[in-house]
Amino acid sequence: MSRIHFLLIWLSLLILSCSAERLEISLRKPPYQCLEGCYDALSLVTFGDIKAKKPTIKDQCNSTSFVSSLALCSSNYCSSKQQIDGWKYITSECEGSKIDLQPQGEVLLSIDTSEVPSTSIFGKKKTVNGTILLDQRSFDAGYRTVNSQWQRLAYSHAFGFAVYLFLIVIVLIGLCNRLLCLMVNRNLPDSPEDPDVPRSTRSPTIWSRGYTWWRKNVTMPALFGYRHSQPWGWVSIPTRMQSILIFSFIAINIIFTCVGYDLFDDNTEDTNDKQAQLLDQLQYRTGVMCVYNLPLLWLLAGRNDVILWITGWSYSSVNLWHRYIARLAVIQAFIHGVVYSIDKRDSLAERFFHRMYWGTGVFALICFIFLVVFSIKPIRTRWYEIFLVTHIALAVCSLVLLYFHLTHMKGKFDPYVYACGAVWGLDRLIRLLRIVVLTYKALSSKGKNTIAVMSNDDSGLIRLSITTSIRIIPKPGHYYFLYHPFSIKPWENHPFTVASWEINDDSTTLHFLVAPQKGATKKWRKRVSKTPERSDNIRLLIEGPYGHSNPVERYENLLLVAGGSGITSMLAYIHTMKYHRQDLRDVVTKKVTLVWVVKNLHYAMDVIQNELKEFVDTSNGIKGISVNIQLHLTKDTDSTTTTLAGSPAMSRDNSKSTGSSPNTLSSPTMFAEKVYQDEETKEPGEKPSGALTIHYGRPEMHYLVDTALSRLVGGERLAVSACGPAAMIDDMRKAVCELYGSEEGKVDGRTLEYFEELFSW
Numbered sequence: 001m002s003r004i005h006f007l008l009i010w011l012s013l014l015i016l017s018c019s020a021e022r023l024e025i026s027l028r029k030p031p032y033q034c035l036e037g038c039y040d041a042l043s044l045v046t047f048g049d050i051k052a053k054k055p056t057i058k059d060q061c062n063s064t065s066f067v068s069s070l071a072l073c074s075s076n077y078c079s080s081k082q083q084i085d086g087w088k089y090i091t092s093e094c095e096g097s098k099i100d101l102q103p104q105g106e107v108l109l110s111i112d113t114s115e116v117p118s119t120s121i122f123g124k125k126k127t128v129n130g131t132i133l134l135d136q137r138s139f140d141a142g143y144r145t146v147n148s149q150w151q152r153l154a155y156s157h158a159f160g161f162a163v164y165l166f167l168i169v170i171v172l173i174g175l176c177n178r179l180l181c182l183m184v185n186r187n188l189p190d191s192p193e194d195p196d197v198p199r200s201t202r203s204p205t206i207w208s209r210g211y212t213w214w215r216k217n218v219t220m221p222a223l224f225g226y227r228h229s230q231p232w233g234w235v236s237i238p239t240r241m242q243s244i245l246i247f248s249f250i251a252i253n254i255i256f257t258c259v260g261y262d263l264f265d266d267n268t269e270d271t272n273d274k275q276a277q278l279l280d281q282l283q284y285r286t287g288v289m290c291v292y293n294l295p296l297l298w299l300l301a302g303r304n305d306v307i308l309w310i311t312g313w314s315y316s317s318v319n320l321w322h323r324y325i326a327r328l329a330v331i332q333a334f335i336h337g338v339v340y341s342i343d344k345r346d347s348l349a350e351r352f353f354h355r356m357y358w359g360t361g362v363f364a365l366i367c368f369i370f371l372v373v374f375s376i377k378p379i380r381t382r383w384y385e386i387f388l389v390t391h392i393a394l395a396v397c398s399l400v401l402l403y404f405h406l407t408h409m410k411g412k413f414d415p416y417v418y419a420c421g422a423v424w425g426l427d428r429l430i431r432l433l434r435i436v437v438l439t440y441k442a443l444s445s446k447g448k449n450t451i452a453v454m455s456n457d458d459s460g461l462i463r464l465s466i467t468t469s470i471r472i473i474p475k476p477g478h479y480y481f482l483y484h485p486f487s488i489k490p491w492e493n494h495p496f497t498v499a500s501w502e503i504n505d506d507s508t509t510l511h512f513l514v515a516p517q518k519g520a521t522k523k524w525r526k527r528v529s530k531t532p533e534r535s536d537n538i539r540l541l542i543e544g545p546y547g548h549s550n551p552v553e554r555y556e557n558l559l560l561v562a563g564g565s566g567i568t569s570m571l572a573y574i575h576t577m578k579y580h581r582q583d584l585r586d587v588v589t590k591k592v593t594l595v596w597v598v599k600n601l602h603y604a605m606d607v608i609q610n611e612l613k614e615f616v617d618t619s620n621g622i623k624g625i626s627v628n629i630q631l632h633l634t635k636d637t638d639s640t641t642t643t644l645a646g647s648p649a650m651s652r653d654n655s656k657s658t659g660s661s662p663n664t665l666s667s668p669t670m671f672a673e674k675v676y677q678d679e680e681t682k683e684p685g686e687k688p689s690g691a692l693t694i695h696y697g698r699p700e701m702h703y704l705v706d707t708a709l710s711r712l713v714g715g716e717r718l719a720v721s722a723c724g725p726a727a728m729i730d731d732m733r734k735a736v737c738e739l740y741g742s743e744e745g746k747v748d749g750r751t752l753e754y755f756e757e758l759f760s761w
């Protein structure tokens, strides 16, 4: 099923669940409002021919005095059109109580206006017999009260709906940003053949200046400081672009919560008590705004999210949105609850035990608060599975409670609750479809589709080769969620980036590198390490693909920077260039520099001896593309210090490297010795098509990019792609931002592009 189909299903479901007739989104005042004003004020008058203490519409329609007073009030204060519409309205209301009302003209004819007293609804109340004419103040009070009630409803819905419109604007901005990046990447100028043309002679165009400014100041840097991938305390700081969008969304919500209240003396509901009026209107407004925000919240939580497809934003960006909207919605729900409690403080206990909306509302709010509290970064990262299970359970509970909370609104808000359920259900359905389509054969009794191998106990690395049930063409940057269907927790799934693949006749074998952590991956590791050959045949289901592929092949020079298990992502790019070049558009890449910063030497050497072997080996690199691999070892363990004791001194500025080492590390160093090239001593033309250099200590990101830029010739461009720990990613983003500019020594967005991939959200 193509994305466009998903999109259509999404939209139609959303439109269906929000069927317009059920939504009260209109800023047009009802035509009968003038008569309603009369009705409201007259309802406060005690008529002698109405016996009931709390008269119903039926009692009023049956009362000759009430009806004639209504007709007189309408003819006195309303325009002819308002009178016609108003009388139609009251006639149909009376019809509902099986009472036929005379036309207004006939009623008026029966009134002797000279006998009619002018009456006020204020002051001492007394019973009136016969027709009365409301005085101006009484009519105004009734009319304004009706108007403010209408406003309370209409504004809340209109503001809630405006939030959706604003979201559409945000998505369009995201789409434009995506198109801009695509245009820049597609229309890259061909690099001049003459390598003697220095890079600095390329004059920036107005477009390239604008794009550079946009990247440097808006889309890349964090809102403040430089931490974006790393948490700031318990929260993540969005980039400036994300901040503009997120905070303007929040600002719109705050503005819409604060404006449009008509508080006045003489309100027939809360006479002269403006505080009571405010409490009533505020609780309603915040409640409605919260309900409007919920479908967005649920939409942004999904993996199969239409916003994600349109804007091309990463799941982690959309997830950041989800978190901020969630906080906003919880604050709105909290204000709604607190304000309502203050407003109804005299009857709290009675409401709690006897009204369903009250108890369900309280518990829904508690669920909301727990949802946000249990989602803070430390809990999310330390106990991901616990977080996930409680998050889903609380979210479902809160939605069910909300449904019952809203029953007293007579279905007015049900479409929003259904919309939440629809987006959630659809996301789950698409996930299931993806799993079934990709790995349905694994569900049969002979369906073991995965070979899990651990070639080196010390590295701990597990290689998973999963054969899909159909033939697919993966792309670098794609990741899949892996499920172990016959485990204790079959629902548990973890994302892994495809490192390489083989396309068979009717299937595809995807290769993943898994660096085991402390949860499910540790169990996988235990299981494989128990087998004598360190190889196990298992059954895994996969769901995907997710993620985006970056057009790095459109750049002559690539700087791929990986930290730890982030190497997987980079392997996929070089693998595609070597084996699936036909799937890429116009490959112009001439040189790839892969910088891998890694703590575990054994892990590093395991990958170098396997996945990177052919690139390290000078004769088997990528045809026409030189590949240089810089391994940066960062762990100062005893073994590392000892084994590398004989190595030449390493300076921390990365300008020197070594390839020699003692026998204890014979395998790793065999590679290093064989292919070691000191880049500083070689002319560009002499370089082999593959090389490995080993460095000690962390490389400085600014230095890496600056060095790569200094090696560009002519009109060559550089794409930097980074995947690794949050701190490294933040450093790299900062380095690229610093290097963007039009001054001496800086480069523009045509020459340098940055792509980022994260293994966390």
Ligand SMILES: Cc1cc2nc3c(=O)[nH]c(=O)nc-3n(C[C@H](O)[C@H](O)[C@H](O)COP(=O)(O)OP(=O)(O)OC[C@H]3O[C@@H](n4cnc5c(N)ncnc54)[C@H](O)[C@@H]3O)c2cc1C
Residues within 6 Å of the ligand: 380, 381, 382, 383, 384, 385, 479, 493, 494, 495, 496, 497, 498, 512, 513, 514, 515, 516, 517, 518, 519, 520, 521, 522, 565, 568, 569, 758, 759, 760, 761
């Ligand atoms: C898009 C993406 C691609 C990834 N690609 C690879 C890869 O190619 N190779 C690789 O070794 N690792 C990759 N990871 C990381 C990998 O998903 C986690 O290491 C794995 O989920 C840990 O599982 P665990 O139960 O053993 O973890 P735990 O020990 O329970 O947790 C370790 C860390 O992983 C995080 N984590 C756990 N489960 C998930 C989950 N379902 N989704 C997101 N984060 C989770 C936790 O928050 C924690 O920070 C990727 C992560 C993401 C988000």
